[in-house]
Amino acid sequence: MLVHIKRLSHCYALPQYCHEGDSGMDIFAAHGVLLNPGDVAKILTGFCLEIPHGYEGQIRPRSGMILNTHLSFETGTVDQGYRGEVHVVVRNFGPRPYSIARGDRIAQLVFAPVVRAELSEVAEVTPSQRGGKGLGSSGKR
Numbered sequence: 001m002l003v004h005i006k007r008l009s010h011c012y013a014l015p016q017y018c019h020e021g022d023s024g025m026d027i028f029a030a031h032g033v034l035l036n037p038g039d040v041a042k043i044l045t046g047f048c049l050e051i052p053h054g055y056e057g058q059i060r061p062r063s064g065m066i067l068n069t070h071l072s073f074e075t076g077t078v079d080q081g082y083r084g085e086v087h088v089v090v091r092n093f094g095p096r097p098y099s100i101a102r103g104d105r106i107a108q109l110v111f112a113p114v115v116r117a118e119l120s121e122v123a124e125v126t127p128s129q130r131g132g133k134g135l136g137s138s139g140k141r
Contacts, residue, residue, distance in 0.1 A: 001052060001055065001111060002052070003049060003050065003051055003052065003111065004049070004050035005047050005048070005049055005050070006047060006048040006049075006050075007046065007047055008030075008046045008047060008048065008085060009046075010030045010031065010044065010046045011030055011045070011046025011047055012028045012029065012030050012046060012102055012103045013028045013103070014047055015027050015028075015045075015047070015109050023110055024060060024062075024108030024109060024110045025108060025109045025110075026062070026105040026107075026108055027045050027059070027086070027088060027105070027106055027107045027108060027109050028045065028046075028103055028104065028105055028106065029043050029044075029045070029088075029100050029101065029102055029103065029104045029106045030043075030044040030045050030046035030102065031043070031044055031102050032099065032100060032101045032102045033099075033100050034097055034098075034099050034100075035071070035090065035091075035092035035097060035098045035099075035100065036092065036097045037092055037093075037094060037095055037096065037097065038091075038092065038093075039091070039092050040089065040090070040091045041089070041090055041091075041100075042087045042088070042089055043087060043088045043089075043090055043100060043106055044085055044087050045085065045086045045087060045088065046085070047085065047086055048083055048084060048085055048086065049078055049082075049083075049086060050083065051078060051079075051080045051082075051111070052080070053080055054080070054113060054114055055080060055111055055112065055113055055114060056077050056078060056079060056080060056111070056112055056114050057077070057078030057086070057109055057110070057111055058075065058076070058077060058078075058109070058110045058111070058112055059073075059074075059075060059076040059077070059078065059086070059088055059107050059108075059109060060073075060075055060107060060108050060109075060110055061073035061074075061075070061107060061108075062105060062106070062107060062108055065105075065106070065107075069094065069098060070092060070093045070094025070095070070096075070098065071090050071091065071092055071093070071094070071098060072090065072091045072093055073088060073089070073090050073106065073107050074088075074089040074090070074091070076088070076089065078109075080114070086109075088106050088107045090106065
């Protein structure tokens with residue numbers, strides 16, 4: 001799949017696969033930011049995408065960032081028709097400030113096909129074994 005990408009003047013590096021077989025391309029911070037506890041920030045990436053029809057870009061956290069920091073990287077969707085700068089939203093849940101430097105790998109970009117659903121309104125949905133049991137319904141063990 002060919003995806004057109006535009007590098008903006010403040011771009012550190014374009015997204016890139018780091019290992020053979022990776023599904024996600026690492027995304028780099030285009031600028032630095034200091035996140036105090038509780039802060040939420042929009043991290044610019046320095047690039048715009050032209051995603052082919054029938055696909056989307058998914059912004060996902062990097063597993064190492066989740067494990068090694070108290071940062072939460074929000075998942076997001078880059079729709080096929082969006083042509084603005086891609087950004088990553090991050091929140092510091094930790095007790096101390098955390099610094100993201102220009103050039104840090106902050107998230108990953110995965111391309112996926114889009115399935116568009118047709119909704120059919122009904123008076124009732126078909127019952128299932130699970131029913132309306134939601135969060136934690138399968139138990140801990």
